[in-house]
Amino acid sequence: MVQLTAREAFGAGVRQAVPIMFGYGPIGVAYGVLARQAGLTLAQTVAMSIFVYAGSSQFIAAGMLGAGAGFLPIVSTTLLVNLRHLLMSAALSPHLGGLRRSFLALFAFHITDETFALHSANLDRGPAHPWLLLGINLASYGTWVLSSLLGGLFGSILPDPARLGLDFALPAMFIALLVVQLKGPVHMLVGGAAGALSVVIALLLPGNWNVVLASILAAGLGLVVSTCKSRSS
Amino acid sequence: MQEPFILILAGMALVTYLTRVLPLLTLTEMRLPPLLLRWLSFIPVAVLGALLGPELLLEGGKLNFSIGNHHLLAALPSFIAAVKTRSLLWTVVAGMGAVVLLRSL
Numbered sequence: 400m401v402q403l404t405a406r407e408a409f410g411a412g413v414r415q416a417v418p419i420m421f422g423y424g425p426i427g428v429a430y431g432v433l434a435r436q437a438g439l440t441l442a443q444t445v446a447m448s449i450f451v452y453a454g455s456s457q458f459i460a461a462g463m464l465g466a467g468a469g470f471l472p473i474v475s476t477t478l479l480v481n482l483r484h485l486l487m488s489a490a491l492s493p494h495l496g497g498l499r500r501s502f503l504a505l506f507a508f509h510i511t512d513e514t515f516a517l518h519s520a521n522l523d524r525g526p527a528h529p530w531l532l533l534g535i536n537l538a539s540y541g542t543w544v545l546s547s548l549l550g551g552l553f554g555s556i557l558p559d560p561a562r563l564g565l566d567f568a569l570p571a572m573f574i575a576l577l578v579v580q581l582k583g584p585v586h587m588l589v590g591g592a593a594g595a596l597s598v599v600i601a602l603l604l605p606g607n608w609n610v611v612l613a614s615i616l617a618a619g620l621g622l623v624v625s626t627c628k629s630r631s632s
Numbered sequence: 633m634q635e636p637f638i639l640i641l642a643g644m645a646l647v648t649y650l651t652r653v654l655p656l657l658t659l660t661e662m663r664l665p666p667l668l669l670r671w672l673s674f675i676p677v678a679v680l681g682a683l684l685g686p687e688l689l690l691e692g693g694k695l696n697f698s699i700g701n702h703h704l705l706a707a708l709p710s711f712i713a714a715v716k717t718r719s720l721l722w723t724v725v726a727g728m729g730a731v732v733l734l735r736s737l
Contacts, residue, residue: 415720417720417721417724418720418721418724421724421728439637443637443641446641447641447644450641450642450644450645451641451644451645451648452648453648456644456648460640460644464634464637464640467634468634469633469634469635469640470635470639470640470643473640473643473644474640474643474644474647477643477644477647477648478647478648478651481647481648481651481652482651483651483679484648484651484652485651485654485655486675486679487652487675487679488651488652488653488654488655488656489655489656489659489672489675490672490673490675490676490679491656492655492656492659492660492672493659493660493664493669493672493673495656495660496660498660500657503653503656503657503660504653504657506656507649507652507653507656507657508649508652508653510652510656512679512683515676515679516676516679516680516683519675519676520676523676561735562732562735563728563732564727564728564729564730564731564732564735565728566703566731567702567703567706567710567727567728567730567731568724568727568728569687570684570687570688570703570706570707570710570727571706571710571723571724571726571727571728572720572723572724573680573683573684573687574684574707574710574711574714574723574727575710575713575714575718575719575720575723575724576680576720577677577680577681577684577714578711578714578715578718578723579714579718580676580677580680581677585674586674586677589674589677589678589681590677590678590680590681591681592678592681593677593678593679593680593681593682593685594681594682594684594685594688594689595685596682596685597681597682597683597685597686598685598686598689598690598695601685601686601690601693602690602693602695609682609686610679610682610683613678613681613682613685614675614678614679614682615678617674617678617681617682618671618672618674618675618678619671621671621674621677621678622667622670622671622674625670626670
């Protein structure tokens, strides 16, 4: 492996994050618009992006704040929506053993669905340069904070992102990352089962349980099938 | 009575950060049993599948298998681009291009 300097690794991380930036830009703007419509000030709107940095829970919280909900319902809903981070953080942990705890504490703040997907694809190939991981994180975070500021400031005069196909940036990135991580029939089964279960759970259960439950069950299926395969051979 | 915004924000920030940092800080120090490690190794693919399924198949909370589902149709060229190029950028370009094309029809 070629040794990268910190600057080169950071730059490579930012470049890898370009699809995330495409995706977060319009969603961040939409969040900014919605939060202002719900009655949050510009400072409150942006502060939530800076300190919470979790898309779906911010949309939900802005709506609840606007409707006059209090501390407990908002904070417990936030916890529920973000429980899936536990799973992602746990899945990254076997790959990040050699790193300083202060680095891990900083790195953890920036785990999202999208950065997790990039990180796990990188770490799947072996240890990654810490600055590459930071580049991915800071490019994504910066885009989220800036775009929610733009949305909060300019709101509805910005162009419709769907016309540029930007609403498909993140799904397309997930497809690319899924394809490079499918290392055989068991992985394909797990990915397919997770997709199907997630759809079914989203249709049946209110709330945001589908990603957590489908991932736990599909990874369990992978474990069972791979164990049976290794026993029979 | 709604509590002050700053208090609610602090609560949201704290619980969200805890979900992100607790497993990372505790599990990196431990030797995990092989079965748990193997289960965790399936989590990335599972999470990706679980995120993609609803993106491609649900529209406004309902199943949409029709030709009018642009995300589902655009998944095909994206998938082909991903298999052929194994590049994030080209896959995203193919997918977004397909969506723009479909919307202009």
